Amino acid sequence: MTRSIAFIGLGNMGAPMAGNLVKAGYTVTGFDVAPAARHNAAERGVRVVDSVNAVVDGVDAVISMLPNAALVLDVWTQLADIVRPGTLVIDSSTIDVESARAAHLLLPACVTVDAPVSGGTGGAEAGTLSFMLGGEADAIEAARPVLEPMAGRIIPCGAAGAGQAAKLCNNMLLGISMIGAAEAFVLGEKLGLEHQALFDVLSTSSGQCWSVNTYCPVPGPVPTSPANRDYAPGFAGALMLKDLRLASQAATDCVAATPLGAKARRLYEAFVASGQGHKDFSAIFAYLRDNHVEHGEQTV
Ligand code: NAD
Secondary structure, three states: OOOEEEEEOOOOOHHHHHHHHHHOOOEEEEEOOOHHHHHHHHHOOOEEOOOHHHHOOOOOEEEEOOOOHHHHHHHHHHHHHHOOOOOEEEEOOOOOHHHHHHHHHHOOOOEEEEOOEEOHHHHHHHOOEEEEEEOOHHHHHHHHHHHHHHEEEEEEEEOOOHHHHHHHHHHHHHHHHHHHHHHHHHHHHHOOOOHHHHHHHHOOOOOOOHHHHOOOOOOOOOOOOHHHHOOOOOOEHHHHHHHHHHHHHHHHHHOOOOHHHHHHHHHHHHHHHHHHOOOEHHHHHHHHHHOOEEOOEEOO
């Protein structure tokens, strides 16, 4: 039974996730290259050490939560030489599907799972993340109790890489739907509609979706949405762009038609290039409203 867990990558997501494992009674050892991240994790009860070697010493399971695929592959390559055979190794970073599959192959003697998350830093703090799992059926069952204290939902998606595939599809749809919601409010404003009146219609009619009902991109109708705090994230536009780029690359690689996904990527590229990548991705509403358009077509 898993009692001790190594956590590698203690950033905005990793530190609160590791903290929830501590609260659930696990012994959690953590490693991060950034001193501030190590400090934050230590305050949450994580025993912080100063190397990958030290963090995996004697543990039953390892979780990585890193910024990109190159770092995941680098860290998992190091793990190959030092973890005990049979160790459960989970990656919860958002990375491309091919790299996720390659990571599984680096650790053939371990029980490996790709388990990217949805739910952002709020979900990480609250322990309500949605985990999308890829791997062998017995690996997914082994991962379940370890992920439980950090999770609202745990969804098996298929074989190695399937968790990342589901994550990319979800976030491509989210990017498109947020732009759609933002466009409806931009047009509504120009037509003289109050935000609340339009929200009351959209949120109860066929336009309803998470981007309208839960995360409304205009201030007022949904008090908890980032629009009410000057678009402080939440989920930063730069991270949405990262995911849309991964989706575009995946669509190119497997020859899938995703024209709106490509358009959403270009819009978020322009949004980030305008210096707003640190703002919540729902600030695309203000970007669209304030920028030049011709015949309703954004000029990017
Ligand atoms: P972050 O940049 O805050 O944290 C990543 C941490 O990894 C940093 O503290 C960094 O110092 C550390 N790190 C980098 N290289 C390392 C190494 N070689 N060894 C150990 N530590 C290393 O990022 P985050 O927001 O916590 O996101 C982590 C992952 O989760 C990303 O892949 C991101 O796309 C994904 N994600 C983020 C969110 C979100 O809302 N922030 C939501 C869902 C998924």
